[in-house]
Each structure stands twice: as structure tokens, then as C-alpha cells.
Amino acid sequence: MLTSFNVSILFIIFFIALLMSIMSGLVFLNSRMPLSYVRIHIWFIALPPFVAFIGLIFAHKNMAVGIWYSDVLSWLMSFFVLIIGVIIQRYCVRYLMGDRSYRKYFTLFTLTTSFAATAWLTGDLRIMVISWGLTLACLTILISLTSAWKVTKAAAKVTRKLFLLSWIALLIAVLWIASLTGEWQYIDIFTNTNLGQINGWERFGINLLIILAVMIPAAQWPFQRWLIESVAAPTPVSAIMHAGIVNAGGIMLTRFSPLFNGDIATLILLFFASVSVLMGAGISLVHADYKRLLVGSTIGQMGFMLIQCALGAYIPAIIHLILHGLFKATLFLRSGSAVRHFSVPNRANERMSYLWIISGRVLALLIGLGFWLSAPEEGYRIVSGLILAWSLSVSWTQLVAFGEGKFGRIIGLALLIVVGSVYYLVHHYFSVELHTISFQSVQPPTFVIIVVAIILLLGSVMSTWVARHRSSTAFSIMYLWLVRLGDAKPETVERHPNYLKKYISKGGH
Structure with a gap:
């Protein structure tokens, strides 16, 4: 040392x-x-x-x-x-x-x-606010760097306005904290003496500002528009956004965790994050465009990360944002080779796949239940167990149930076991190391955790029912609503960069 x-x-x-x-x-x-x-x-x-x-x-x-x-x-x-x-x-x-x-x-x-x-x-909070503001400014410039393309300029305009709102909210929160405590550094601000100088309403106001500052870069509802519009940016720019910028909310909330202990503002964060999880999952299911599908996935994953923070599970949230960042950067950088191949299965294969799907869901449910019961006193594990069960069910369906023959299913199962083992080892290592950080965590009331779990379950049940009744009016309404949510505005969509036409006409020079 x-x-x-x-x-x-x-x-x-x-x-x-x-x-x-x-x-x-x-x-x-x-x-x-x-x-x-x-x-x-x-x-x-x-x-x-x-x-x-x-x-x-x-x-x-x-x-x-x-x-x-x-x-x-x-x-x-x-x-x-x-x-x-x-x-x-x-x-x-x-x-x-x-x-x-x-x-x-x-x-x-x-x-x-x-x-x-x-x-x-x-x-030092002053350095943090300035550095974070410069990060958001550089990201906005990156989005608009192809200045001759009107699409990226329009996307950057939306991003600039929302990022400015986010940064101003963070700035006001930091100035408010400093005016109440007379300190600028984390270790001096979050002492029992200084925290005692912040009354309930002041804490609530500061927390609302921090939540606003966190939700916008994380593209949470109703501020998801900037991330949807930004798909026009080059793939590396999207990769750095999804891997290193949108997940900053978990770090910020961990640093400010002493202010959120037992505060009602966490309920507001839980509500918006839960809605974002369902909305992001829906967008990723209905859109065929690869980058837009990843955008929906990011919205949902960041919503889940903020739910973890609101439930006091800061260490799992940090692990989540790191693994999500690595995974999403990989997906964006390989987006050029992401070409799907479809085949029409026969009836026998459909029946066999259905049996594999059911067995996978039962197994996933048992694993998720075991994860929760391994530490039932930690309330957030109820929600984490649900998400784990859902993730395993989806992975099983894609890798095993729809595998090509027995050999394909064996390979899919082996891959699932390897990935799961690596995830467990990485999760265990980070859990041990991150327990050394200084933060405060108080779990919200049990009924709040149960409400969040019910919301996520109802969303899953509703999506399953609608998917099985595709000829119903409800399916059409939900499908079109999710498509509309995930679509960018007309001014940020263009089939082909029109500014390139003049260069093509001049021989590419």
C-alpha cells in the first residue's frame, strides 16, 4: 500500500x-x-x-x-x-x-x-462541476462535428439544451450545499455536524436538483429525447456516450448518498426510473434499427441502475454501470457486422422450442428466487432477483431454446454457463473491493420495494400478454406508441447524408 x-x-x-x-x-x-x-x-x-x-x-x-x-x-x-x-x-x-x-x-x-x-x-465539488460541464460540452461538440449535416446539428441542438439544464441543476445543488455547510469537499460536507445543518425541505430541494442532473444524461423519461436523436452521430461517438457518459448517474448518486438517506426524493427517482425501465425495454423490442434498439436497451438499463441507487444498493449499481459500459461499447463497435439472419421454423421445431422456453423460464425463476433468498434482509435483492430471472430467461431463449439442433443448444448452454461464471467472478471481485468506499445507505420502506417489484412484474406480464395477442387492438396501440417513442423527430432523420452529394458529384474530393 x-x-x-x-x-x-x-x-x-x-x-x-x-x-x-x-x-x-x-x-x-x-x-x-x-x-x-x-x-x-x-x-x-x-x-x-x-x-x-x-x-x-x-x-x-x-x-x-x-x-x-x-x-x-x-x-x-x-x-x-x-x-x-x-x-x-x-x-x-x-x-x-x-x-x-x-x-x-x-x-x-x-x-x-x-x-x-x-x-x-x-x-472538491467545484472541480467536479466544472469538469463534468466540460465533459458534457465536449460530447455535444462531438455529436455536431459533422457540421455540414443538418441531422447531427439538429440532434446537437436538442442535446445542448438538455445538458445545459442538467448542468445548471447540478451547479445550483452544489452552491446550495456549500452555502449551508460552508464546505466544498466531500469529506468535510458529509459529516454529521454539517448534515445536521440541512433541514428536511432543504435536503428535499437539493436532492430534486441532483436527481434532475442525473436523469438527463442517463436519458430517463421524460428526458430520453436527446439520446434517441443522437443515433445520427458516428458509431464511436455513440459508443462513448453509452459506455462512459450516460452511466455517470450511479457515481454521482453514490457520492451524494448521505443526502438521500431516508429522503422522499428517492421515491420520485424510483417512479421515473421504473417507467424508464419499461419504456426502454419496449423500445428495444419493437425497433429493427440496430442503434435505436441499443438506445432503448440503454434507457432501460440506466433506469435499473437508478432503481438500485434509490434502494440504497450503490455497490451493485457501480458494478452494473461498469459491466453495462463494457458490454454496450462492444455492441456499438461491432454494429457494422450485426446482420440478422431469419429462417422460418417448422411446426415440430416450434413445439420443441416452446418446451425449451418454458423450462428456461422455470430455471430462471428458481435462480432469481435463490438470489433473493440468499440475503432476504437486503430489500433491493427482490428487484435484482426479478431482473436476473428476466435476463436469464431471455438469454436462455436466444442461446438454447432457438439453438440449431442438439449441438447448437449444447453450445448455447455452454456459452451461457461461461458468461454467467465470468459475471459471478467479476461481480464478487468488485463487491469486495467497493465495500472499502465511504458512503451511506439506508433502505427505503419495504412497501416501496414491493411497489417497484409489482410495477416491473406488471410490465412483464402486460408485454407477454400483448405479444401473444398480436391481432388485438391493445397490441396495435402499444406497438405504435413504442415505435413513436423510439423514433427521432423528422428533422433528425435522413436516409442519406445529403451534404455528401456535392462531394460525390465532384469525384469525392
């Missing part, structure tokens, strides 16, 4: 590496610099996550070093955001080759991940 002095040195090394990567991105903007320099730039941006990984493993935990804060969460999130940035930029070396803004993409990706990492490493 590193000493306090060594941790200070580690922070200095980290920010020197971060500054070097930013300078490299700025140098690459110079048109005289050959495009081949981008491969050297990749090595520069790989330095900060390497230092962050050292901090994650060896740095002293729960220790303030000036305006910076060293704990598992800060080093983990900095490493996660920066390594996602390295992966995406490495992917862009060939993917974006030929784009008129090729150089700008790398610079903005570097700035976006650098500011995000700084926001989570600091222990």
Missing part, C-alpha cells in the same frame, strides 16, 4: 500523463502533422489509464490529497472511462479515416474522457 506522500506523487504523475495525452491531441490538430501520428497518439492516451490502474491497486483508500480524493471508486471510474477512450480511439484509426473532421475526433475524444476522469478523481 502506498503512503500518503507516494499517493501525492501518483496524482502528480497521473495528471502529467493526462496533460501529455491532451497535448498530443492538440498537436494532432495541426494539418502539418502526418496522419500516421495518430498511432503515436494512441500510446500517449494509454498512459493515464495505466497510472490510474496502479492507483486502483496500490493507492491508499479513502484519503484526501489536496483537492483530489483517493478511493476505489475514484480510481476505478477514472481507469474505466480512460480505457474506454483508448479502445474507441484505437477503433477510430481506420473507421473514421477519410472523414473531414478526422483529427478533431481524436482531440475531442481525449478531452471528453480526460474531463470525465478528472470529475471523478476530485474531492
